[in-house]
Amino acid sequence: MTSFENVAPALARALAQRGFETLTPVQDAVLAPELQAADLIVSAQTGSGKTVAFGMTLAADLLGETDRLGAPGQPLALIIAPTRELAMQVTRELEWLYAQAGGVVASCVGGMDARDERRALFRGAHIVVGTPGRLADHIRRGSLAMESLKVVVLDEADEMLNLGFREELEFILDASPAERRTLMFSATMPRAIEALAKKYQRGAVRVNTVSTQKQHIDIEYRALVAAGHESENAIFNVLRYHDATNAIVFCGTRAAVTRLASRLSNRGLAVVALSGELSQNQRTHALQSMRDHRAQVCVATDVAARGIDLPDLELVIHADLPKNTEALLHRSGRTGRAGRKGTSVLIVPYSARRRTERLLRDAGIQARWGEPPSADDIKQRDDERLLADPLLMEKIQESEHAIVAKLLTEHSAESIAAAFVRVYRKGQAAPEDLAPTPSWQEERPERNRRDAPPARAAASRDNFEGGAWVSLSVGRAQSAEPRWLIPMLCKAGGLTKRQLGSIRIQQNETHVELDAGSIDAFFTRVGEGGRLEKNIRVTRLDGAPRVQSERPQRAADNEFAERPRRRPEGVERPPHAKAKPAHKSDRKPHDAKRAGRPANKKQKWHPAD
Template identity: 55%
Template structure:
């Protein structure tokens, strides 16, 4: 590393970490043509991308110095898609920049916002975070990117695929345009490369050596299993390899929880990673994997993105990934730093073609094979027992107890006990169904002899809609036998014959009823199953074709050169019983079509702007004065002359007001209830409508009664010009007894009271009673 341009503090940290040489991606970012430029780097997972962009952004962060001073605003920003990856990047940069005194802060979702804000306020040179939490800090003003020198997008394709594009645009727009933007990812499809152009300027594309041959340290295996044996194949794979750490990928959280419960019941040391877990639960799960307390991790694609598990040797795809890029990202969890790993795809028969397309898109070659059987798992387990380190070490202090065991028990007994203890804490292997090799038809199964059997007849057949798949579970449940003890099932029209093994035939007895309406009876021998003979098919009678003329081929329409075409048969119009009204028009009667020449068309003349009449703004004095419309009896509107003298406003003094005198209660007339006998008896009016009763006091007085010849009690006409509830003038008013705006001709109160006269209409020119505000001084 002496010939590479690496900052001295970072070179010392790499040497202390044990780096003797750099990986291809780390060497590529230190090339002279890359210095200061935006780059888009693609390298396989586990190739050291974190250290690569750590040393690549050192010139912008250190600026030639070996020791950093206090920084009030960040100098570098690293954006990661998940919380685990952000924390992992922060741990890597901590030891890499330890000699420079750089302060590194993390801003990830699920952590305490106030703690992160205090760390940013104290000053941080490098900030690592997720898009959502970084945007939150920028909007609240706790993160200032005005002096940002370098921005790194780790796993850029995953962030764009997960919908972080809007957050990324907001974050990068908050940083100065002079920043250096670097994108690192395992795969860079064409669509992702187009999207990256929006975030970078004249980016340099770096494709490290070995990317064309993806993951050379990973062994890909495709296991062909039946649909019902997918979980059993996963258990056998984990038992066969006994990896230090293994990860199983599922599509959904529900699948993760289901598989977690199944594996926990079988004794596997397993944890789960999914989006429904809190940050504390996720950290505890990852710590259990690093400490060795758990050996299997079940996770979804998003939850496991970017995590680095030490000693990860096995990756199992319980559910096939959606695309080839996801397959590479899943498999890239293993085979890191030169270590070997296995990536196994569990493929059901219905997913065979999809698995082939995924492997071809990822440009990897997988070995198609069967899942490890129970015998293979047991054989591999026994081999590990014989190679156990305890058997290879020389006896020590435990020799005294070992001698006592030999004296008390035989060596065979002690060895058998050791084997039982070895197998006790491990899940028993599963027996899998034998599957054919993918792409080849399954060999026909040889039908062997069923053995000694007894035939039974059932009282249901095709007429009762009986089927073999419907009868089989009922026969098994009736006496508690398995389907292997049932032979042939022959369904006839009205009955069904069943073959039962002789060893269990006694359970059915001579006759029994397996279900209501379905009885079963034993036969003495084998039934005769004869198919009814079908009547021979009747051939259709041959047609008499003697009167048909012999076939003569039609002459060809194509005429060779030098030959004359044979004359066609003239057209003879068929005569019908009634003459047809259609008369064929001769060709000469048609008017020939004459296309119009372009020169005959009237040319289009565009009007020049100079020919248009210029716009002349009308002066206010040129406008026609407004004249009010005369609607008849309504007086025309006459504006008030401001020059006419107005009556001045005189404010009334408080002393001019009549003082309020409260009436004493003693002056009030006491209330005396009227005696019952004093009340006037009610006498119904016997006269005709509108006539007053002789015993009732008339409502109207002689002088107040309205003019007209209407009978007594009829509604008086309203004053002209007043609106009523019933409508405008001239329309019928409301019925008697309803309140209206007009009080003319009505009396409110007791009968006989004098009606309130209607107010006279006020003249529009009368300003004596109008309120005139005082003029401002």
């Protein structure tokens, strides 16, 4: 039997029975003899075996020098986890770890029947695992006795603070005995955790296993640049290319989870959704579908997927970019667990490539950049999987000889092979054709220099020297506008905005300048007939169109061509007095009327003024 140093004998037997041969760095670190009675603050990578680590370090308080635990009564250890799924996962891990020692583990999580939990607590348990809200409720109701606690563990402590459980955590810790041990495990260690540790721990020892190597050695990181409107197609192609046993796709919102899960399901993938709006029964069913391989893809939000442990999870896709490095590490940590290999793929919109580079740099991650798999790449990968199928290497069974001989008699080998290929490909969803993306390596001009804008403008026009022109069968009369012409051209011809130049909208047609190097690929993608959409067609022009003024000539312009614009010389303008009505000619002079008014009296307005 494999020997594990500093591990209680009962737990060592459970590890060997589970197939463990060596311990992970974090497990070795917390088992150091000098730490067995100390409060700990442990920072470790997600998926590095933290659950088994704190399970083994509990043995010093629970077992002592004995090999088995006594009859269950009041709990001796309390483990607090941020989510229901993580709490249930920790419960399962501790059950097999303490099975040889006779340990009884009870769970108290939201969404489950609280009456069943109270009955389990009344029967007695050595270890209780739960979420902050439900544990605090049991303490207030008196169903969870805290007097015998020897150790309290906060798993994913940073996430519990992010979710707003500070008040519940402080209530639970205040209700526990002052002489207890307090262990905090987390993938990250922000200031809020340090403040909590300072208040509730005594001389805590820091154990850090991530400072020297932030990037998980079992996870391959890929950054794939895709046009914004092609992100869903890119995700689908990545799933088809890898054909992972289990894959998880992270979205930023519940609405995005619902939409993407529906789109992927409509394309023939076995998909489940995981978000906060689901009931506990629905969440449990979704995760069980992934474990039973009835579902292949799980689309989830960050919070809903916290702590999920799927043994066969091989692929993580970031449909929406993580907000910070902690989210990136937690998401990616769902794969590459317990020595298994995994892949973490970031779908990067072209406009967000610089932000993604900073995110990866801050996380200490070296990612391989590229483009999403094309339809040809996926078909080639399908063929490779077909040729490597283990069924082709198996010997013919005795019960198969008759049908094999009959097939060879009635059909040629080529026909049988072709039928095998068709059967293999049957049911596989067709990959998506993706629009080409600009090179992600393109450098930005300096922004701080005063001459940067002219340089940028000049650089953006270099690829239009000798550019090609096309004509669209829509113009001002058909309400043509650049705001819908540009997306139409980009989508139909696989172009980007940088590959479009001048746009000249005429009365019944529109002339558009295209990048000289893109014109052939544009018409190849559009196809024969040049139809873009509905009744809009595109044709290639031999050269730049002449700029013509389309202002219609007024028909009456020549009618008054000889009309003089000024009064001829020698013709006097009639005096204004003659133009006034006759009855106004006998009015008194203006000055005579004002002569009789006092100098200091306010004068009234008169129509003659």
